[in-house]
Amino acid sequence: MSLPSADSATAALRVNRLSDSIYELYKPGVESLLDIVFFHGLQLSHTSDAHVSTWRSRGSQKEVWPMTWLPEEFPRARILSVNYDACITTSAERGRLDLYCTAESLMEDLKSAKEGQHPWRPVILVGHSYGGLVIKQLCLHAHFSESLDRSQSPMAGFLNCVRGIFFYGTPHRGMSSFFSPNGTELKDASPLLKYVKVLCAESARLHQYFDSLRLIHKWSIAGVGESKVTLFFTPVSEGKSQSEMIVGEGSARYHNFTMEAEDHYSLCQPESRTSNTYKRLTAFIQSTDIKKVVPSSALIEVPKMAMMLHYILFEKVQDILRIAPAIALCGMGGIGKTTLAKLLFNKLSAEFEYTCFLQLPKGEINGDYMKELEGRVCSSMHHHGLKVALMGKVCDWTHLTLKRLLLVLDDIDNNRHVEFLKHISSVNNCANSRYIVTSRSLEYLNRCIVTSGDRDIDACVFNVEYLNFKSSKELFMSHAFPYPTKPSPSLAEWVDKIVAKCDGLPLTLEVMGSYLKKKDSESIWSQCFDALDEAENISDWDERLWAKLEVSYKTLKPDEKEIFLDAATFFNNSIWNLREAKSCWRVLYGYQDIRCRTLVDLCLVYDVGEMEGIQMHEQMRSLGMKLARTWGNNRICRTWTKSNVLSTSSNTNMKIEEVITLRLEDSMPLNSSKIGEMKKLRYLDSKKELMLDEVGGMLSKTVVLLRLRGKVNSLCDLVDRGRDRLAVLDLKAPLTCLPTTVSELRNLEILKFQDCLFEDLPETFGQLPRLRHLTFSSCHRLRSLPEAVGRLSELRCLELHHCFNFIAFPDSFVQLPRLESLIMTTLRNLQRLPEGFGNLSQLQLLIISKADLEVLVISTGGDEFPELPESFGRLARLQWLILDFMPGLQALPETFVELSEHSSLIGGRHFHRKGSDDLSRDENPDITAKLLRSDFIKQFLLGPVASFGKEVDLLHDINELFCEERIH
Incomplete structure (x- = not known):
């Protein structure tokens, strides 16, 4: 409920209308540094200016104080007010909307007003009474809508920009006064009021969801409540006044809250700038720590329902970290250790100078393994939300000493990982740093020790438990029936059966729920249940879990299965990013964006940016590795790495010509001749130095990604032998010239040169029709680019690093129509x-x-x-x-x-x-x-x-x- 109708002074106001519902009360003359948005409450009668009449002062001037007072306090703030149907009386046009529809409509209007779409501009939301509920429903709607419709994604930016919410007399736990014996005249005033009655019964659920969002986004909350009864007239009261305590303290109290000597109306009608209700708001805005905005790029994506499901665990672990410098999360694969670690990381990041979340690499442990770990930490480290490796420089570990560091090491599974944790903490040695590690192995976690303020302290081991049935069902439903959809009566009984078969494991619940999304056929649900039931008979825990996850994999189309196996066995957690993987998949399978989206929607891989490495749950990766080992009816090993090539190469059932992926390292007993026998090879990632002249002529024409290191006289054999499928080429070699036939690489999208000795490039270089990303690193003799570079119509990114003799760009360079990124480091002679x-x-x-x-x-x-x-x-x-x-x-x-x-x-x-x-x-x-x-x-x-x-x-x-x- 809100204010009576506006008087003539309010009616005469003119404000800038940005959209159907959004009005701009104040705009600074320069770019705003803060947005403040006001939401009014219910209206006793129809009024078209509730967005201003609600916020009038009670002084003699009756000013709309957000228009006049606040700009003097916050001159760089843009101030908006929202108008919507909130009339409690019914007419043909008014009083018929409900809270859900209001939030849905306002989402679109806020998007069109570009609210919350600037990553560095914080937003403060202010709601009176019902307006506070509108804010809560709006936030909830924005949160869930992102998973339903990708076009709603700007609202995710809105939620990230919100820094605080201030409530004036908001009924967080219902408004019982409307339904008391004294309130019978209002009881059936309109469908909107009937909806509020229902809402009051469900307000605890709305409040619970909203409070979980508050934890996810780290919003500050404050508010004021009324201590006086409110006198008001209604259109159906026939001139009789009524007095009610509209929102009692028990319903209004939430976080930083005070009771004020005001009634429901005067709470948002301060008499002067010294009124407590006004000073409380301005103090709240000033105290909201907008300095601690962490860019979304520095945070880790978590499932939608994560905080709601792990709320109790989250609070327990956070309490431990207030005292202990390190916590070790232990539990079975798929139980939610990593998700809990991500939630903690996102929540705590703003409190630390340096932050790093690292999924520890798997594979062979050798002398370079610790260097690899250090390199991965460097590439993942952020400083106040900015990536420190932005320009590719080598980090100096000593500069971490005594700096506040938040480090997450995900999935410790060997002693080197334990040693690495101790090493970093010893270098850091800051008592205010915090370390979070996860592992399935209690043995390794019990060995985890960190140095904190010159003391060695054991990590506190915390066992992550299975979800209970209620939480399991909520998680499953959030994927199978995203809000606000519900299962049909015929499927309702199958929901409980399938949830029970998922054993309280979040990963299985997410994958099964995503697979059954939009599946209306009862037979499909029955078959899914049967497959899960059959997996129960497998005694080995990992094998049983993989059998359940494989239910979703088996529904993929053949090309989608290939992409999943490529992701699991080659691209996952590697040096290659999603953009490079998609370049390969475009050549191999086509429709790469659609196929990748399918894997994401089924929760088989995580949703990452184009420039990020492909990530998936460790159990999904393990499933992919298992399937790859038995690929082709157990005839072959699809992927060759250092860990399997020794045993595989001696297997009489192995057909080397069937190998698809080869990650070549120094100790692997493969020469150029053997590589040439791999007639179906698609990916060759070689850390081993080779004679490239020999390799080039032997490579299969099916290769789409090639990373080569070694000595070379010419690339003619590599280029001239029908390499038109090659999409990614990363070459580190003392190459003195590039052949003119390089233009034959018609599908090449990614090209990287390192340590090459050529001074220039042939003019035919400009005839690479699909080249999108070009990098030169330590090509010390390179002086310029050819004039034809201006014809690279698809080039999006150009990087030049440590090219000391690079003098100038050709004049045609400025004709590149799609260049988005230009990075030049250490070009001393430019x-x-x-x-x-x-x-x-x-x-x-x-x-x-x-x-x-x-x-x-x-x-x-x-x-x-x-x-x-x-x-x-x-x-x-x-x-x-x-x-x-x-x-x-x-x-x-x-x-x-x-x-x-x-x-x-x-x-x-x-x-x-x-x-x-x-x-x-x-x-x-x-x-x-x-x-x-x-x-x-x-x-x-x-x-x-x-x-x-x-x-x-x-x-x-x-x-x-x-x-x-x-x-x-």
């Missing part, structure tokens, strides 16, 4: 960027590191200008600008400030002069001034973001500076 650089209209990421800009010129003329080209400001889509270690840069072009027109621009880099150790004081004033004039730049990234050096600490100081600006 002399110019092309004058038409601003024509790269699709460029989104630009990194220039360690380029001597004292010799950077803007044209081919004789004069050298130590500045960027004037056209630089025309980069309309630029989101990230990182300029690192550019000691000679003296000026930015005037057009640089034009970048502020584009709301997605997030960061710039710091520049300092040669010989200056004080990065914070010796800045070039011209550059600093232009950076500050670019209003959309939210932060400077100071120092080497890719190292663990002390310079990166300055990022935190700058973030604090900008957070203070948001508040003041």
Whole structure:
């Protein structure tokens, strides 16, 4: 319930309408740093301006205080108010909506108003009475809708941006006064009120779900409640007044809460700026720690129902971590150890300077294994939410000493993992760091020791238990019948039967639920039950679990099965990312995006970004490995690695010509001749150095991914022998020239050169029609790219690292129509960027590191200008600008400030002069001034973001500076 109808003063207000329901009460003259959104309550009669009338002050001016008072407190905040049908009386147009429909409609309007779609702009939600329930239902609807309709995904960004919610007199546990004997006149006033009556009975469930979301997203909560009864008139009361305590303290109390000497109306009608109900809100906004926004890219994706199902375990483990520096989660495979670790990681990340979540690699343990572990930690480490390996530099472990670190090591299964945990904690040695490890082996977990403040402390072992039947059913239903769908009566009994067969294991429940989603045939459910029942007869625990998971695998189409096996045996947790895998699958199977989506929807693999490595549950990977070992009616081993090639190669039943995947290492007894016999080989990943001249002529034409290391005189044999299926080529070799026939690689999408000795590339290089990603690393003699590079119409990403003699780009470079990412590090002799650089209209990421800009010129003329080209400001889509270690840069072009027109621009880099150790004081004033004039730049990234050096600490100081600006 909310305020009476508006008076003439309110009616005369004019506010900017952004969509059907969203009104802009205030917009700062520059880019906003904070959004505050107001939701009104129920209305006693029809009014079209509840979005403003609700929020009037009781003073003589009767101001709409969010329009006048708040902007003075928060000048950089955008203030919105939401209007929706909340009338308690029924008419042809009004009083007929329910809470669910209201939330559904508002989701679309908030999306069109671009609310919550800026990753660095926090959102505060404010609701009065029923408006608080609208907020809760809106958040719940947004959370569940993402799994139903991918087009709703912007609302996931909205939930991540919400930092706090303030409730004015919200009935979290119902409004019993409406249904008391004194409230009978209101009882049947409208269908909306009838719905509120039902809602009151179910409010505990809504509140439980919402509170779980609060934990997931780490929202701050505060509110105020009324202590006076409310006097009001209704259209059906015939002029008689009624007095009620609309929302009692027991229903309104939630988290940081106070009772105020106000009635239900005056709670959100402060008399002045000194009123407690107003001061409480402003103090809440100021106290909401917007500095601790962790980018979603630094968090780990978890299943939708995870927090709701693991809430009690989560609270227990979190309490342990408040005291103990390390916790070891132990349990059977598929029981939810990793999910619980992910929830803890996401919850705690904002409290730590450095964070890292690492799924430990499996495979052969050799002398390089510890280095591999260190490398994986480096590549996964984040500093205040930013990936420290952004520019590919080697981390210095000593810079982790005494820094607050949150480290998760998932799936410890050998003593090297235990030693690695002890090593990192010893280097860190910070009493405020926290370590989370998981394992199926209690033996290894009992050996886990960390160093914390010069003390060695055993990890606290915590047993993760099976889900009970109620939680199991909720998890299964969330996948099989996503909210708000329900099973038909004929399937209801099968639900309980299948849930019981899943033994309380979250993985099995998710996979079975996803498989049966949208399956309406009772016979399919019956067959699924029979398959699960048959698996119960298997005595070995792992084999029994795999048999249950295989039920979903068997329903895949042949090409989808191939992709699953490729993912499990080759791509999972490897150096190859999803984009590279899809490049191969496009050639092999086609429809790669659709087929990958199928595996994700069935919970067979995790949903990851294009630039991330493919991930799947360890038990799903084990199932894939098992299936691969018996692939082809037990005739062959589909995948050869160091762990199986020795036993396999001597097996008389083995047919080497059937091998599909080969991961070649130094100790494997395979030569070029043997590799040439693999007529069906698709993936060759060689760490072993080979004579590439010999290998190239022998490789099967079926190869789609090739990583080669070794000596080479020419690639002619590799290129000229019908390699038109090759999609990914990663070459590390002293190659002196690239053959002109390279243009025959018609399907090549990913091309990486390392340690090559060529000075230039042939003009035919521009005839690679599908090339999307091109990388040169330590190609020290490379001076430029061919003029024909401008014809690479599909090129999206270009990287040049440590190419010391690289001088300039060709003029045609600016004609690349789809270039999105340009990364240049340690190009010591780079002399110019092309004058038409601003024509790269699709460029989104630009990194220039360690380029001597004292010799950077803007044209081919004789004069050298130590500045960027004037056209630089025309980069309309630029989101990230990182300029690192550019000691000679003296000026930015005037057009640089034009970048502020584009709301997605997030960061710039710091520049300092040669010989200056004080990065914070010796800045070039011209550059600093232009950076500050670019209003959309939210932060400077100071120092080497890719190292663990002390310079990166300055990022935190700058973030604090900008957070203070948001508040003041």
